[in-house]
Amino acid sequence: MKILLVDDSRFNLITAEKALMESNIACDILLCDSGLKALDIIKSECIDIILLDIEMPLFTGIDTLKEIRQQRCFDGMQVIMFTSHTDKAILKESFKQGANDYVTKPIELIEFASRVNAAIRARNHDIRLQELLKSTTNQNIQLTELANQLKETQFHLINKEKFAAIGELAAGVAHEINNPMGYVSSNLETLKKCTTNLNSILTKYRELSQHITKQEKSSSELIVMSQDIAELEKSLHIEFIVGDIDSLIEESREGIGRVTRIVQSLSRFARTGLEEEFTFNDINEIVEEALLVIRHEAVDVAEIDLDFGSLPNIMCNRSQIGRVVMNILINAIGSIRSQNRSENGNIRVKTYSEENDVIIEIGDDGPGIDSSIINRIFNPFFTTKDVGQGTGLGLSISHDIIVNKHKGQILVDSENDAGTIFSIKLPQS
Ligand SMILES: Nc1ncnc2c1ncn2[C@@H]1O[C@H](COP(=O)(O)OP(=O)(O)O)[C@@H](O)[C@H]1O
Ligand SMILES: [Mg+2]
Incomplete structure (x- = not known):
């Protein structure tokens, strides 16, 4: 001192x-x-x-x-x-x-000493306080750094989970795309043959028309020519071809539309879901889009029943909600698949609106979730799947998206052997 x-x-x-x-x-x-x-x-x-x-x-x-x-x-x-x-x-x-x-x-010695001692105590307290303040400030800096690191880790984890899911879906999606692409390309092949045949007939008709214009041939010769053309038409199945063109084009158009929709859904899903892009959306449309991407996963595993209610458009992040629906659907399909049943299981997707909420219910008749673990399923990294099979992040990310980002609720209702129902409640405003 x-x-x-x-x-x-x-x-x-x-x-x-x-x-x-x-x-x-x-x-x-x-x-x-x-x-x-x-x-x-x-x-x-x-x-x-x-x-x-x-x-x-x-x-x-x-x-x-x-x-x-x-x-x-x-x-x-x-x-x-x-x-x-x-x-x-x-x-x-x-x-x-x-x-x-x-x-x-x-x-006065006693008064003097006690006042100086009181000042020393006050000064010591002040020094201690300053030290505490300094260490609290340092801790705050460290905490902010840690929070930033955590944010970064979370970002990487979310991406890791997302791309793992995309990887999982890739084979199915490739099939979904290949199938329409297959018939679009075979239709194009057929259309090419059609045009070749139509061109041959067109050439013949042009020749006939020139002869008629130039009046070089007798009418009996012209009659023979037109009979030849009719014969050729028959042998080239022109009548059948003309009747078929429209449906070939229509079918191809529909196939290309399907591919476009799948690619759009997938690219929406793959986009960084972190951006805070909130827009008015039709939840039924988002669910349909998610189904489009995961549908192939359910082949030979589960029938998917849809029960869409009429819903008001609500403010939400389209790609984030799509990911949540997809995560829950993939879990439902996986749970049924894990039972190796001889017959397909059942998944029911229902949407409805209730008071101030829009609700998406996804239920499965899979193995259910044991009461001993049900409180942990939303924890990051909690998985009952084998190593390399599950990241344990799907539900924790879904929870974050619904509860923190959309101020909604995600609830689970499950019993052993009686299946599982996930309900997502999103506020209408
Ligand atoms: N529909 C369901 N049926 C049974 N168990 C489920 C279902 N959905 C989730 N679970 C349980 O919750 C766990 C965590 O799910 P999730 O966070 O998506 O991670 P992951 O699917 O990678 O395991 C799963 O491992 C599983 O035990
Ligand atoms: Mg999962």
Whole structure:
């Protein structure tokens, strides 16, 4: 503890120094005979307590005190006014300017020691407080850093889960795309043959028309020519071809539409779901889109029954909700598949609106979830699947999307051997 004694009287300084030593107060003592010198000293020395004579020529104790209190770096310094004044107005002014205490002259040893000791305690508390503040600030910085790292990790995990799911779906989606592409390309092949045949007939008709225009052939010759054309039409099945073209084009168009929709759904699903892009959406449309991408997973595993209610459009993030529906559907299909049944299982997707919510219910007649683990299924990394089979992130990400991002609810109702129903409730506004 460093104590600075400031008094223009040499006698007072010596007396105060003696009093400090006699009171066995462990401290370094510095003496100085003017307020201005005191201000210089406190700039270079780390002074904890200053005893400041009020009555000094030119620059008084109160002037010095004002200067000290104007600088934030001296906030923690304890200032004790040293005075022979008993004038209450002067003491009041001292406290107003930020003095912590006062002692009276001539020094009364017991009073002097207890006031200085009280200042030492206050100063020690202040130092401790500053240390605590510093360590709390440091901890805050570390916590912010940790929170940022966590955010980054979460981002990577979400992407990892997403791409694992895309990987899982890729084979099925490839099939969904290949199938329409197969008949579109075979239709194109057929159309090419059709045009070749139609071109041959067209050439013949043009020849006939030229002969008629130029009047080079007799009418009997022209009749023979047109009979030949009719024969050719028959052999090239032109009537059948003309009747078929429309349906070939229609079928191809529908196939291309399906591929486009699958690719769009998949690319929406693959987009970084973190962006806060909220728009008005028809939830039935989102569910249909999700079904389009996962439908192939259900082949030979489960029938999917749909029961779509009429819903108001609601504000939501389309790709995030799509991912949640897909996660739950994939879990439902997986749970039924794990039973290796001889017959297909059943998945029921129902949407309806209720008071202020839109609800998506996805139920399966799979093995159900054991009551001993049901409280943990939304925890990150919780999985009952074999290593490499599940990430354990699908439901935790879905929970985050529904509860935190959409202020909705995701509920599960399940019993052993009686299947599972997940309900997603999304607020209408
Ligand atoms: N429909 C369901 N039927 C039975 N168990 C389920 C169903 N949905 C989820 N679960 C359980 O919840 C766990 C966590 O699911 P999830 O977070 O999607 O991770 P993962 O599918 O990678 O295991 C699953 O491993 C499974 O035990
Ligand atoms: Mg899953």
